Amino acid sequence: MAASLPYHEPDIVTILVLTSFLLLLNIVNAALDRILYCGLLGQVLLGIAWGTPGSKWLSTHVEEVVVQLGYLGLILLVYEGGLSTSFKSLKANLFLSVGVAITGIAFPIAISYSLQGLLDATPLQAFSAGAALCSTSLGTTFTVLAASGLSSSRLGVVLTSAAMMDDVVGLVMVQVISNLGGGNLSPIIVVRPILISVAFAVVVPLACHFIVKPTTLYLNRYREVRPAARIGQIMRLGQTAFALHTALLVALVTGATYAGTSNLLAAYIAGAVISWWDSEVPHLGSCASSETPNPVEGKAQPKGSVQNADEPLEPEPTPTAGSDQVVTEPSTSDKEASNKTTTGEAVYERYYQQAVSRILQPFFFASIGFSIPVTRMFRASIVWRGLVYAILMTFGKLVCGLWLVRFSSGPGKNTPSKLLSRLKLPSAAHFWGKSTAKLSGENPIDPARSNTASSGGIASPAVTGNTAVTSQAAPSPPKPFSLHPPLILALAMTARGEIGFLISAVAESKGVFSSSSTTGDLSSESDIFLVVTWAIVLCTILGPLGVGLSVRRVRALEEKKNKEQEGTGRDVLGVWGVE
Template identity: 25%
Template sequence: MSADRSDGFLSYHEPNIIEILTLVSFFLFLSVSEWLADKTIGASLIGPIVVGLLFGFPIGNILAPAWQETFLALGYIGLILIIFEGGLTIRLDLLHQNLLLSLIAALIGVLTPIAVSFAFLYAGSHHAPLETFILGTSLCSTSLGTTLVLLTSASSSSNFSDNTNNHTAPNGTKPNHPPTGNTDFSQTRIGTVLVSAAVIDDVSLGWIIGRPVLASSLMALLTPAVARFVARPAFRRWFEPWMAGPTAAGGLDGEKVGLWKRKACVVELMLMVLILSAFLAIAAYAGASVLFGAFLAGGFVASLPATSERGPGERWFVEAFDRYTGGARGHVLQPLFFASIGFAVPFRELWVGEVVWKGVVYTLLMAFAKMIVGVVVPVQDLVSQLFRRKGWAADKDMPARPRGWAPAALLGAAMVARGEIGLLIIQIGLNETPFLTNKGFAIGVWAIVLNTVIGPVMVGILLKRVGPRIARDVRWGVQNRETSEVEQIGGSGTDGSMLELR
């Protein structure tokens, strides 16, 4: 893919037909593989990873290196948009209410893989302690991008026919969740715990790849303060009244109302681009993760309006984000991100002697080490039941016995995928330290890659079988807002970082 450079400009020329056909086949296979993976195993993201393996360095090396670098950069933009959307759509009230539970889940997800790694690699296979620690920390990660894509895919494909309104609590009252005709799993309690635990995992592992946790912590503390005392009052005073716009009830015809809404969507998009760019720059120059910056930017934007909905069925900023980025993000950038994971897998080095069986065993152990995170769900249910027996619980419409195995299984399975974060950490361990051997690197890559495949497959199977049950679950499913005027982001009330929307 060479081009002649003249003075001051790049010469325009007709691309080689081989290059054109290669790109056409690459994008065609991305789309077809995504569809096949979704229909066969319920995890569409596996298809692009396989295509990345075949077209990239690991196996076929069909794409030119410059193209692979370009697609990696474009895919990372897709990842940033995925995570920004996660922050934009997350329930801030549920995030605040369940922050302690998310911290516990994240702590289990970090410590258990390290402990299991030392038991298997250090005590059982006599790997060096520092090598074992590097492998364990790379398997502590949770792919936030994969997690959010799984929730989004589940939400877009869910169309439950079950009549939620027929379900009643033991005391005869209706449960505290809305009907689930088309469930957005990011609005469920278990989805909120899952996303926030994955974010905390990413932040807590920052020191391993040279990112000071202090920078991330300061961003997490300062963002709610800036939103509450600066950005939110300004937005509600100057932007929100204008962007809410006229309605047909105010005497304007539908065409003028539609034109006004389109203008408002453009303004919303520009605000999101500016805020996201600012957060990415701050995170990068402060030494924090840009992915964490993207998530904070989404939460920051979501906290600006007085209410989450601008009108019936219209959510502030979400419609504009979907309208202007949905096509490119869903059909181009997101598949390129997962294909770039395939580019980074050292496929040929994995098939050497004992590396194979150790890699498979380590994979299963690491899958278990993350699935154990789901134990926080039944434990929380038992604690709630104990408080209810003592008469301290306020939620009287909850069932008498905890029934949280389905949400617990979803939480554990969705934490299994390591993805881009795991590959990043283990490659830094190989290239920038003398402690990780090639054999240890290959064993770790086995676990990262297979877990990135196993996790989404398990989530797809779970959602097909028990998705409606999870969505209807009184404690862990879709929750009605106790009030539409208050949302909180930040701490659990103990660190003072709280943002209230009034």
């Protein structure tokens, strides 16, 4: 038992291996993100090449450290996804997200019973394989959305919430499957993770509404009455926001882990709570400028300014020593600037972004590569079954995109005006000029509102015929005819990643996939485990690759539309690209 770890300088081979590993993780990621928006695939392949499945240049101890640091990166990726959550969009699309999630769970599990014919699997083995393939990789989802710029769009909200629900169910499956091999399955094993997950999703919002919001409003009033108080100065510091945000994240993750539910769900809830506090709760700067004016604010005159002699002086809230004394309380603009620097996204960008994007996130995707038994997967009987099962599992997630298919251009029935508004007029250029719609959800100027504003409620006489009819169409963003939104959703849901590997590895080690594999020795993997691994690997590769190609196509279409300055008047993503 050593009292300390002896310090030894690493040899040059270790230094070169680690240097090349870390540099290539970032270089390959940047190159593939620029081309296909899926740099994570290169990081997975580098994990295979440098790790145990490939060259074994990284020692087992280094791989274990990379896995542990990578999981920290996964937690922070999910936390960042919570920070970008729009609660208005989440509430408006909650039932849609639930429908997408249920579809993404039910179809893979149902289709997995085809393994009974492919591999003579038992119903329990087929169910366990479906449980591994019903999950959606949260790390892959958030990374793809960030690279494509869709994180805060309506499509991104539906995708992240559905992927989170799928993973919660997947992590519940881990608890169930870990007890299937021992035969001690009881109802409490199934019910407890579900109830705890529901409790976190219900109790935390209630605590925010009845505790956090009243406390914030009380502090707002206290700071307005006592602008020079020490607590006001402390609350304006970015370091204070960092400490509070980090404490909330650590507390929820720790509580969820000990309670028996997903720590990734807790990380997402922590980010969502901070996003809610930033956007839905009034802050001192916003209160002082719009809702409850600060009686002290506005007394300090800038240097060189002269007060109007005819303007009556308002009484000071507190006695002052002299009439020319300047109050040191920050101005409204200073408060608003302080509020912006203490938001969750600003704190994350300042304190976490570089470490996550350059080290922790690459380590996470490389650790997925460590888990792929490449040398044992290329038997002919395993390859063709793995390809067939991967195709079936891809289809099992692609059906999720059907929830986003829309055919009407606006609400209501197909009235004559709606049908005319759907006509394509290739010869009529947009009279308001070049479209400014972007992939991030920015919409072009509505011609109906533009005409009304310019002519006092009467359509502009420059627009006649069918164009005038079009200008009277529904003011809401039109729903797209294209299949790009459902395709992006379906492909993003296809990636399985870390949760799939976790469930399949637990099923294998517990003897669910093979009755002889009860010792946890993975040196002789069962055929079902290898086929499931094939499906997870191919889906994790094809999903982000397909999303990258689709996003690239959407960007090209929008650039073409902006250059031509004419078209149908619809965004490529329609309502799904709106923030």
